[in-house]
């Protein structure tokens with residue numbers, strides 16, 4: 001988008017939504033767990049679903065496709081930033097309610113908060129998600145999972161805005177490994193219902209604690225990252241191959257293949273997106289040479 005188009009867009013958004021929090025040249029590093037990423041020309045923080053839908057309508061009228069940002073825990077945004085619009089689907093869009101064994105929640109709620117909400121009601125099934133640092137929306141898009149649990153096991157239906165601007169609900173999100181029908185980026189996840197089961201509050205709490213301890217033990221949570229850098233290949237495990245190919249501790253600028261867990265690239269201070277991408281390329285090359293396996297990024301690389 002050029003400067004004139006951006007100015008026109010900003011004027012149109014301000015006219016349609018005078019109350020909307022709309023930041024200009026907002027560093028994406030502030031909104032991504034990697035602490036990397038140049039500025040988004042416009043960064044919107046809708047306070048209600050109605051505001052989000054109105055904003056999306058204004059953008060659609062102008063043919064502008066925004067970047068949706070949940071908790072930014074799976075994103076690598078280019079150093080040059082984004083000459084367009086980023087929309088934060090945050091806590092304001094994350095109200096939750098329970099009805100028996102069913103939870104309905106807005107996309108912006110943190111998975112950790114949702115898992116706690118379930119625990120407080122002695123509902124089991126979401127323990128696996130407690131330590132995943134994303135939002136419900138991001139987790140549905142990614143079919144996030146850990147320790148033998150995945151969103152597909154608990155999500156009963158998803159409300160979303162389709163590419164034509166219609167709010168729809170589906171019981172078939174087409175979940176597969178780290179993928180859903182929303183992964184192509186042309187739909188916006190608004191809310192979801194989750195089907196859980198009645199359980200024992202103390203057991204649920206113990207399970208959540210145990211999984212969190214396993215995470216702290218294995219993962220480099222002390223450094224900024226975007227979680228697992230690569231998807232699990234069809235054969236074997238990415239981290240084992242990366243380690244086996246001699247990449248543990250490999251460093252480009254401020255980016256490093258974690259010494260604690262080779263599946264993570266961490267920001268050891270001042271890493272740029274360029275550093276991370278160069279490091280990922282080198283890791284892929286070494287793994288290809290040693291194992292003949294083509295690693296595919298799990299993190300979403302945003303480069304326009």
Ligand SMILES: Cc1cc2nc3c(=O)[nH]c(=O)nc-3n(C[C@H](O)[C@H](O)[C@H](O)COP(=O)(O)OP(=O)(O)OC[C@H]3O[C@@H](n4cnc5c(N)ncnc54)[C@H](O)[C@@H]3O)c2cc1C
Pocket residue numbers: 033067068069070071072073074075089107131132133134135136137138139140141142143144145146182185187188189190219221225226227228300
């Ligand atoms: C320390 C650490 C540990 C992690 N552990 C795990 C793990 O165990 N398992 C796992 O699966 N992942 C893990 N992750 C990755 C990440 O937390 C998940 O992928 C999570 O689901 C991303 O959610 P998010 O809200 O941060 O999404 P974001 O990173 O903000 O976005 C991810 C993608 O979803 C899109 N998106 C976000 N919200 C919406 C919406 N409402 N509508 C439409 N599109 C949207 C974005 O445009 C982007 O394409 C980890 C990350 C970190 C940093």
